[in-house]
Amino acid sequence: MKLRISAYGIARDIMNGSSTDMDLTEVKSTGDLKNYLIDTYPAFKDLLSFSLAVHEEYREDDYLLNDGDEVVIIPPVSGG
């Protein structure tokens, strides 16, 4: 599955860039993608938490991804 991964805040630092394209055969859901990210970038494990957004909405781990989706990594927010 081809995905565009975008990252903000500390997630961008961890991935060393704001946006990257990935082709991941084993990934079907947002939960799968989270596991892949933690395996590939262990620093994600040290965060308080992180969420994934697709189509500008937070998604639970069982959300099924589609080919070509843009997934945005949302590390702990700190606005205000």
Place this chain on the structure above:
Amino acid sequence: MIDIQIKADPLDVEISYRQVVDAAAGGNVQFIGTVRDQTKGKKVMRLEFEAYEPMAIKEMTKIAHYITEKWSAIHVSIHHRVGTLKIEDIAVIISISTPHRQAAFEACQYAIDTLKETVPIWKKEVFEDGEVWVAAHP
């Protein structure tokens, strides 16, 4: 009326207040979040804010709609700044008008608490000897 904005330019308290004034409103509550000069005794030089803008606008709009329903708010204005802010600069202004004061206080408290939990905006504190993404680690 609901007005949600993310701006790189300085925020204006008077403009936000004027947006919510209404003949039917007896209570107007405004929350103004500003940049503090220290964190746990460490001197802060500046803050750098960034937002995932389309989703941040969407999440702030959800907050405003909820407030309008639950507290019968007449007008809700939420303005958030992004970019580099110095000490005492305004990071966020929330203005809410309701028929009576109690609802305006409660709604405003809800708005800033929820914004800090759900809206995809991040701030980095820059110290003399380094920088930290706020709230990122346990």
